[in-house]
Each structure stands twice: as C-alpha cells, then as structure tokens.
Amino acid sequence: MPEPLLHLVFSTSDLSNLPARVGGEDRVVLMPGSRRVGLGLNWPCGVRVFCLTSPDESPLRHQGMIDYRELVALTEASSRVISW
Numbered sequence: 452m453p454e455p456l457l458h459l460v461f462s463t464s465d466l467s468n469l470p471a472r473v474g475g476e477d478r479v480v481l482m483p484g485s486r487r488v489g490l491g492l493n494w495p496c497g498v499r500v501f502c503l504t505s506p507d508e509s510p511l512r513h514q515g516m517i518d519y520r521e522l523v524a525l526t527e528a529s530s531r532v533i534s535w
Contacts, residue, residue: 457479466485479498480517
C-alpha cells in the first residue's frame with residue numbers, strides 16, 4: 452500500500468477533479484485563497500482536510516484549521532508532497 456500523500460492546494464481553479472486523485476489516507480491542506488473552493492468539494496472517506504490560517508485568523512481557529520507551525524510538521528512527516 453503506498454504511503455499517504457500530502458496535497459498542498461494553492462490553486463482556486465479547476466479543482467473539481469482533485470478529490471478523485473486523492474487517496475483514502477491522504478492529507479489535504481487548503482492554503483489561504485483556496486479554502487472557499489476546497490471546502491465545497493466532496494472528499495473521499497478517510498481524507499483529512501485542513502485549512503491553513505493566516506496570522507490574523509489565529510484567535511478564530513476551529514477544527515481542521517492549522518497554523519504555519521503545524522503545516523511545517525505535516526510537511527516534515529510526509530515523504531511525498533504535491534502542490535496544486
């Protein structure tokens with residue numbers, strides 16, 4: 452079984468096919484600017500979707516939101532990272 456991927460989503464265009472290319476244990480980080488599009492997609496079961504907060508949003512964090520330090524930790528823990 453392949454190791455899960457970390458997908459960093461920067462783009463806001465043509466993301467409709469992205470959920471079909473994400474594996475069941477993959478992690479997706481929606482970067483600022485892509486959240487509005489990415490949160491509306493139907494992700495496969497088992498995929499963990501996170502939103503990167505900007506510094507001014509830190510006090511308003513909710514489940515699924517990560518800060519820059521947590522993004523670095525996810526990246527370090529992943530042997531394969533894909534940017535969209």
